Amino acid sequence: MTEIDVYCMPGMAASPKIFEFISLPEPFKIHLLSWIPPFKDEKLSAYAKRMCYRINTTNPVLIGVSFGGVLVQEMAKHISVQKVIIISSVKNKDELPMPMKMARTTNAHKLLPTQWINNIEMLALFAFGKGIKKKLELYKKYLSERNSEYLDWSINALVNWDQEEAAKSIIHIHGKKDTVFPLKNISEPCKVINGGHAAIMTEAQWFNSELPDIIL
Numbered sequence: 001m002t003e004i005d006v007y008c009m010p011g012m013a014a015s016p017k018i019f020e021f022i023s024l025p026e027p028f029k030i031h032l033l034s035w036i037p038p039f040k041d042e043k044l045s046a047y048a049k050r051m052c053y054r055i056n057t058t059n060p061v062l063i064g065v066s067f068g069g070v071l072v073q074e075m076a077k078h079i080s081v082q083k084v085i086i087i088s089s090v091k092n093k094d095e096l097p098m099p100m101k102m103a104r105t106t107n108a109h110k111l112l113p114t115q116w117i118n119n120i121e122m123l124a125l126f127a128f129g130k131g132i133k134k135k136l137e138l139y140k141k142y143l144s145e146r147n148s149e150y151l152d153w154s155i156n157a158l159v160n161w162d163q164e165e166a167a168k169s170i171i172h173i174h175g176k177k178d179t180v181f182p183l184k185n186i187s188e189p190c191k192v193i194n195g196g197h198a199a200i201m202t203e204a205q206w207f208n209s210e211l212p213d214i215i216l
Contacts, residue, residue, distance in 0.1 A: 001027040004082070004215065005057040009033045010142075011066030011088070012154045018065065018142050021204030024212060031060075033068075038153040044161065048074035055079060061215055064089060065200050066180065067158050073166065083215060087173045087207075088181065088197050091166035095185050100159050142201075171214060175199035 004027050008019045016032035024030060033054060038047055052075050061083045064072035069089025076084050090096055166172075175195035176183050183192065195203040 003027050003029050005029050005031060005060040006215065007031045007033055007055060007060050007062050007072075009051075009062070009064040009068035009072050010035075011068045012158070013151065014065070014068075014142050018198075018200055021201060021208075022211075023208055028212065028215065031056075035150065037147075038150060038157075042153070044071070044074055044157040045077070047071070047157070049078045051075055052078045061085065063087065066197065067154060070158060070161055070163075073163065073170065076167065083169070083171065084167065085171045085173065085211075085214065087200055088175055088178055089172070090161075090181055090185075091170060091172055091187070092163045093161050094164075095181065095187060096159070096161070097180075097182060097185060173199075173214075175203070 006024065006028050008016065008022070008030060010016055010018050010033075016034050019030070019032060022030065033051070036047075036050065036054075048071055051071065055075075059080050059082045062072040062076060062081050063085045064070070065087045066089050069086030072084055073086065073091075075081075093101075172186070172190040174181070174183060174186050174190050174192055175197060176192050177194075177196040178199075180197040193199060193203055193206055200207065
């Protein structure tokens with residue numbers, strides 16, 4: 001069978017290590033993506049186009065977690081893809097939680113003291129949700145993007161994401177205990193699984209079992 005290239009994009013502030021428990025059999029080949037520094041005032045669409053230069057194969061499968069799920073949807077607007085799978089993410093701006101929707105009009109998010117990026121506990125809760133409190137030391141190693149300029153850009157890009165309708169072919173997988181993007185805001189189609197915002201790690205066994213069939 002022809003090799004199937006699967007590119008995995010982590011969430012905001014997270015490193016590709018969040019995929020360390022994901023293992024897919026042949027013919028799948030996993031490629032790990034990581035965040036690149038954004039340009040000042042760079043639009044998400046332009047950033048996504050630059051990220052596409054890191055895709056070295058044709059017609060790949062894109063998997064994105066959290067804000068990475070938003071990014072891969074934007075990337076798919078620039079290149080041909082076999083499939084887009086988002087995990088613990090949102091398909092359109094209406095699925096964003098109310099505080100983010102309000103921030104879009106008030107710009108309140110720009111008042112956030114993003115210097116707390118240096119507070120590893122706050123950053124971990126922001127990146128992975130409340131469910132990881134008891135395992136904070138374990139989750140610290142998954143945080144690689146601790147630059148306040150990157151975080152400012154990421155939060156602004158997410159809050160102002162203007163997608164109204166997702167591509168019909170998109171596959172959305174969401175943890176029922178997600179505290180960052182609460183399930184109550186998520187519309188169909190969506191496959192609900194156990195776990196919270198960090199489901200890609202806590203439910204890795206489910207993903208390893210189900211992703212091959214989902215991709216094919």
